[in-house]
Amino acid sequence: MRAALLRFGRAVISLSLGFVTAMAGIVVLCGLLICALLVVTLPLLPIVARAQRRLVEVDRRRIAARTGTPIPVRYAELSGPLFQQIITVITDPATRRDLLWQAVHLPAGMVLGMIGFGIPASVPQNLVIVPLFWWAVPGGVDGSYGVHVDSWPTAALCAGTGLLAAALAWFLVPRAADWEARWAPNLLAPGRASLVQRVAELTATRAAALEAHGAELRRIERDLHDGTQNRLVAVVMHLGIVERALRRDPAVALSSVLTAQNAATDALTELREVVRSIYPPVLADRGLDGAVDAVVARCPIPCTLTVTDLRRLPAAVEAAAYFVIAEALTNVAKHSGAESAQVSLAVRGDHLVIEVRDDGLGGAEEAGGTGLTGIRRRVEAFDGRTTLSSPEGGPTVLGVRLPTGT
Ligand SMILES: Nc1ncnc2c1ncn2[C@@H]1O[C@H](COP(=O)(O)OP(=O)(O)OP(=O)(O)O)[C@@H](O)[C@H]1O
Numbered sequence: 001m002r003a004a005l006l007r008f009g010r011a012v013i014s015l016s017l018g019f020v021t022a023m024a025g026i027v028v029l030c031g032l033l034i035c036a037l038l039v040v041t042l043p044l045l046p047i048v049a050r051a052q053r054r055l056v057e058v059d060r061r062r063i064a065a066r067t068g069t070p071i072p073v074r075y076a077e078l079s080g081p082l083f084q085q086i087i088t089v090i091t092d093p094a095t096r097r098d099l100l101w102q103a104v105h106l107p108a109g110m111v112l113g114m115i116g117f118g119i120p121a122s123v124p125q126n127l128v129i130v131p132l133f134w135w136a137v138p139g140g141v142d143g144s145y146g147v148h149v150d151s152w153p154t155a156a157l158c159a160g161t162g163l164l165a166a167a168l169a170w171f172l173v174p175r176a177a178d179w180e181a182r183w184a185p186n187l188l189a190p191g192r193a194s195l196v197q198r199v200a201e202l203t204a205t206r207a208a209a210l211e212a213h214g215a216e217l218r219r220i221e222r223d224l225h226d227g228t229q230n231r232l233v234a235v236v237m238h239l240g241i242v243e244r245a246l247r248r249d250p251a252v253a254l255s256s257v258l259t260a261q262n263a264a265t266d267a268l269t270e271l272r273e274v275v276r277s278i279y280p281p282v283l284a285d286r287g288l289d290g291a292v293d294a295v296v297a298r299c300p301i302p303c304t305l306t307v308t309d310l311r312r313l314p315a316a317v318e319a320a321a322y323f324v325i326a327e328a329l330t331n332v333a334k335h336s337g338a339e340s341a342q343v344s345l346a347v348r349g350d351h352l353v354i355e356v357r358d359d360g361l362g363g364a365e366e367a368g369g370t371g372l373t374g375i376r377r378r379v380e381a382f383d384g385r386t387t388l389s390s391p392e393g394g395p396t397v398l399g400v401r402l403p404t405g406t
């Protein structure tokens with residue numbers, strides 16, 4: 001009984017919420033129509049499109065709560081200049097899909113909302129309130145379903161309709177909610193083409209991740225081989241010389257001991273460098289904002305850092321963000337000729353958003369070296385996005401969005 005009551009209650013909430021989103025959908029659809037038809041309101045299109053995405057997201061969650069299966073979502077990102085955002089809204093297949101959903105949800109959500117909210121709401125009215133208190137109102141009271149109560153027999157009739165409504169609601173409401181949950185995911189989920197494209201993207205980013213991982217392993221292996229291992233070989237050699245010298249002439253041994261000590265110190269320094277390049281210890285000590293603050297402070301060009309809503313993120317994401325900013329600021333110092341630079345770090349939703357901006361000469365090109373390509377690969381490995389805007393004459397803006405994975 002408890003489970004059935006719970007199921008009934010959830011269905012009432014789901015259908016009532018659907019009624020609200022269907023109503024709000026009218027406002028959003030009118031907004032989209034006005035924005036698309038009038039040139040003066042066209043700049044508002046991305047704002048209304050964002051509202052539409054949020055509204056449909058409510059429906060997606062509502063239906064997913066009923067089916068227990070999350071409905072995937074795939075929107076083109078609304079960023080960059082206004083004109084580009086407008087084009088994105090118009091060309092994004094997800095916009096068309098949302099429009100189709102809203103066109104169907106508008107009548108369906110209203111009817112289902114009346115079943116899910118209207119019928120249950122009439123039960124206490126017809127069953128209890130009107131039959132018990134009709135006499136307090138001169139001339140009688142109107143109940144739902146056209147029943148006018150002005151005597152005890154009509155009050156009994158009203159209570160009867162209330163009972164019928166209760167039975168109808170009990171039978172109909174969970175079924176109506178289940179019925180909606182059966183067909184709605186087909187309209188709310190991305191189409192097949194979009195999923196195929198997504199699979200292709202994920203395959204490519206997984207390949208990039210594996211390649212980046214392989215490259216990183218090879219780099220660490222080279223660093224250890226060429227640096228640390230060589231120094232340690234030298235230490236062993238010098239200790240061998242020391243051993244022989246101690247047997248013959250202990251006075252000569254001293255200089256070899258010193259050389260061996262120097263080689264051991266160098267090996268240690270190189271080892272520290274390698275360790276630092278894997279996961280900068282400053283990240284563990286001071287967090288991403290502290291680590292970036294240190295990089296910003298070291299930048300030879302005056303540089304400011306803005307941090308918004310940052311929290312601790314997975315180590316791999318923090319390390320990627322750190323290396324991206326370090327390379328971007330090295331580029332600013334090396335190539336930009338800028339007078340100032342700004343770094344901003346913010347967590348927005350489930351993304352870490354990084355921006356490195358300088359007022360230099362511009363003209364940055366990925367083909368020009370390995371740094372910017374490395375940034376893109378690193379970010380793609382996390383399924384993130386990199387944007388670079390660097391017209392001749394500047395400014396240069398490098399933007400990176402990394403999924404936080406939390
Ligand atoms: N902030 C910037 N301002 C102006 N030009 C830039 C900027 N960043 C990069 N560039 C240009 O883009 C090119 C590519 O940069 P990239 O970081 O890929 O290579 P790099 O810095 O030359 O070498 P490395 O592989 O050591 O990073 C640079 O050679 C430079 O000409």
Ligand SMILES: [Mg+2]
Nearest residue numbers: 331369371372
């Ligand atoms: Mg570089």
